[in-house]
Amino acid sequence: MASKKPDNATVSDELLNGTRRDFLKQSSVLTAITLAPTGLVKAAESGLDEKIAAVFEKIPVSLTVNGVKHDVSVEPRVTLLDLLREQLHLTGTKKGCDRGQCGACTVHVDGKRVNSCLSLAVMHDGHHITTIEGLANGDELHPLQEAFIKHDGFQCGYCTPGQIMSGVACIREGHANTESNIREYMSGNICRCGAYPNIVKAIYEVSKGGQKV
Amino acid sequence: MNQFEYIRATEQAAAVKALVKDANTQFIAGGTNLIDLMKMGVAKPDKLVDITRLPLKDIKKTPTGIHIGALALNSQVAENSLILQHHPVLALALNSGATQQLRNMATVGGNMLQRTRCGYFFDVNMPCNKREPGSGCGAIGGINRMHAIFGASESCIAVHPSDMCVALAALDATVTVLGPKGERRMPFADFHRLPGDHPEHDNTLQKGELILGVDIPDARQTKNVAYLKVRDRTSYAFALVSVAAVLNIEGGIIKNAKLAMGGVAHKPWRLHAAEASLIGKQATIDNFKQAAQIAMQGAKTYKYNEFKVKLGHNTIVQALKTAASVA
Ligand SMILES: Cc1cc2nc3c(=O)[nH]c(=O)nc-3n(C[C@H](O)[C@H](O)[C@H](O)COP(=O)(O)OP(=O)(O)OC[C@H]3O[C@@H](n4cnc5c(N)ncnc54)[C@H](O)[C@@H]3O)c2cc1C
Ligand code: SF4
Ligand code: FES
Ligand code: FES
Numbered sequence: 271m272a273s274k275k276p277d278n279a280t281v282s283d284e285l286l287n288g289t290r291r292d293f294l295k296q297s298s299v300l301t302a303i304t305l306a307p308t309g310l311v312k313a314a315e316s317g318l319d320e321k322i323a324a325v326f327e328k329i330p331v332s333l334t335v336n337g338v339k340h341d342v343s344v345e346p347r348v349t350l351l352d353l354l355r356e357q358l359h360l361t362g363t364k365k366g367c368d369r370g371q372c373g374a375c376t377v378h379v380d381g382k383r384v385n386s387c388l389s390l391a392v393m394h395d396g397h398h399i400t401t402i403e404g405l406a407n408g409d410e411l412h413p414l415q416e417a418f419i420k421h422d423g424f425q426c427g428y429c430t431p432g433q434i435m436s437g438v439a440c441i442r443e444g445h446a447n448t449e450s451n452i453r454e455y456m457s458g459n460i461c462r463c464g465a466y467p468n469i470v471k472a473i474y475e476v477s478k479g480g481q482k483v
Numbered sequence: 484m485n486q487f488e489y490i491r492a493t494e495q496a497a498a499v500k501a502l503v504k505d506a507n508t509q510f511i512a513g514g515t516n517l518i519d520l521m522k523m524g525v526a527k528p529d530k531l532v533d534i535t536r537l538p539l540k541d542i543k544k545t546p547t548g549i550h551i552g553a554l555a556l557n558s559q560v561a562e563n564s565l566i567l568q569h570h571p572v573l574a575l576a577l578n579s580g581a582t583q584q585l586r587n588m589a590t591v592g593g594n595m596l597q598r599t600r601c602g603y604f605f606d607v608n609m610p611c612n613k614r615e616p617g618s619g620c621g622a623i624g625g626i627n628r629m630h631a632i633f634g635a636s637e638s639c640i641a642v643h644p645s646d647m648c649v650a651l652a653a654l655d656a657t658v659t660v661l662g663p664k665g666e667r668r669m670p671f672a673d674f675h676r677l678p679g680d681h682p683e684h685d686n687t688l689q690k691g692e693l694i695l696g697v698d699i700p701d702a703r704q705t706k707n708v709a710y711l712k713v714r715d716r717t718s719y720a721f722a723l724v725s726v727a728a729v730l731n732i733e734g735g736i737i738k739n740a741k742l743a744m745g746g747v748a749h750k751p752w753r754l755h756a757a758e759a760s761l762i763g764k765q766a767t768i769d770n771f772k773q774a775a776q777i778a779m780q781g782a783k784t785y786k787y788n789e790f791k792v793k794l795g796h797n798t799i800v801q802a803l804k805t806a807a808s809v810a
Contacts, residue, residue: 317492317493317494317495317496317497317498317500318490318491318492318493318494318497318498318501329489345486346486346487346488346489346531347484347485347486347487347521349518368522369519369522370515370519370584370585373582373584376584382558382587383583383584383587384584384587384588385515385584385585385588388513388514388515388518388519388585388588389513389514389518389588390489390511390514390518390531392489392533393511393514393533393535436583436584439583440583443583445583453717453718454717454718455583457582457717457718457719458581458582458583458584458585458719
């Protein structure tokens with residue numbers, strides 16, 4: 271798992287440079303205008319979906335995020351993570367390693383937890399996505415969010431959205447029945463602050479509580 | 484990531500045709516390996532054909548065994564009741580790989596075609612015959628702790644990183660692929676290849692061929708199975724060495740044994756001679772040690788991976804003990 275970049279490169283970028291997010295927001299608006307699709311849809315071959323985009327062209331994608339339907343257009347190389355953060359401005363989902371190695375980008379796709387950094391947005395046409403922003407019920411926090419606060423399940427908080435999305439799925443899957451099972455099934459979420467013991471406690475408590483999560 | 488075109492296949496034949504038509508086109512399934520490689524500049528396709536909407540997700544009983552579609556997710560296979568009942572070693576192997584998030588994306592076909600984790604292969608500034616034929620091998624004189632001890636060549640000493648494939652090799656699975664000329668089947672053992680002079684080819688898949696699925700032949704059900712994976716941390720790490728063991732034991736006598744290793748070669752490494760040494764013998768630690776001895780014969784090590792010989796031996800013994808429930 272060699273990685274040339276330290277896996278905190280993106281993290282520190284963002285923390286040190288408060289203007290980066292705004293810059294990205296602006297620049298994605300600009301690209302949206304200059305790269306507006308031209309002759310986007312090519313003739314369909316049989317057995318191939320008609321959504322053929324040439325290089326530089328954007329493809330329309332329609333997906334539901336936290337219950338809201340979005341019709342967007344994206345370049346094929348845009349990941350689901352970048353679509354969420356930079357086009358839909360849902361910056362709760364974090365980018366840690368951008369390579370499937372840390373879990374900061376965990377979201378639910380059609381109810382299953384996945385790493386949004388290793389998935390192309392265009393491949394999610396018609397899918398239902400849930401991010402950390404979609405977990406609370408209005409002002410009422412999700413039980414696992416409450417439990418993370420109660421048990422101090424975080425320090426810097428960078429990994430937390432991913433931990434919570436992964437933790438909720440872990441409980442729903444039935445993999446949170448013992449602490450050792452939680453450790454195994456949460457191993458895809460790395461915490462540099464080492465909040466693991468409290469994360470495990472929070473998940474175990476909610477899982478034992480038996481309420482619907 | 485380079486820019487590329489994207490098309491979505493809704494029929495198998497169209498997917499194959501799309502791949503044959505353009506030189507630099509690749510299928511994409513879960514994306515967990517391909518997107519990573521594209522971000523690193525190792526893979527640079529001009530076009531991706533999305534195959535995730537093809538109807539190849541079934542896990543079902545057939546007259547001769549169990550069929551698993553190439554697009555079945557790693558997590559679905561690991562939790563499937565047919566698999567758990569008939570081939571629990573496959574579920575154990577799958578669950579030891581990656582994480583639940585990744586297994587929820589990764590497909591059976593993609594897992595088979597995942598590329599090596601050799602650090603030099605991933606680093607485009609380094610020589611690597613697999614990535615850039617003729618450029619040399621960074622690992623042979625470099626950091627080769629993770630590398631092969633069996634079947635390597637002068638041009639490449641990489642290992643295949645999959646856990647799932649180790650179990651499928653032990654289970655005598657077959658692979659069905661669809662190419663421009665139609666379907667063909669091959670034993671799982673013939674799917675991956677040794678590096679030889681052409682490490683750029685990980686397997687025997689031909690241009691345009693789409694994996695349709697794998698079939699595991701019926702075998703006598705047994706609970707005497709184990710998948711033991713030794714790695715640098717308890718979870719979420721690739722194998723240094725792994726062993727899949729499937730035993731049929733009657734009255735303390737081993738009637739049948741199937742053994743395969745991961746982390747030691749360019750392909751899942753089946754241990755036929757060690758298996759043969761066990762058949763008809765009692766399930767004892769001495770016999771397991773003898774089998775391990777046989778299995779590790781002919782190992783060739785490099786500067787940093789000598790430890791794999793002893794580790795491999797001990798992992799085989801421990802896997803056999805676990806499978807046979809011998810303390
Ligand atoms: C951080 C991390 C840790 C991991 N740890 C482990 C581990 O411990 N053990 C382990 O075994 N694996 C591990 N993996 C690897 C993981 O199992 C693979 O990435 C995954 O199985 C690939 O499947 P995919 O569907 O995502 O493939 P993709 O990335 O979509 O595709 C991989 C390749 O297969 C080709 N392809 C896909 N499907 C087909 C098909 N049906 N026919 C023809 N070609 C096809 C694609 O063209 C591509 O070249 C890890 C991965 C990551 C990122
Ligand atoms: S071992 Fe194989 S993959 Fe690794 S550097 Fe050498 S040629 Fe490349
Ligand atoms: S950002 Fe690290 S796994 Fe996706
Ligand atoms: S990384 Fe800081 S709380 Fe987990």
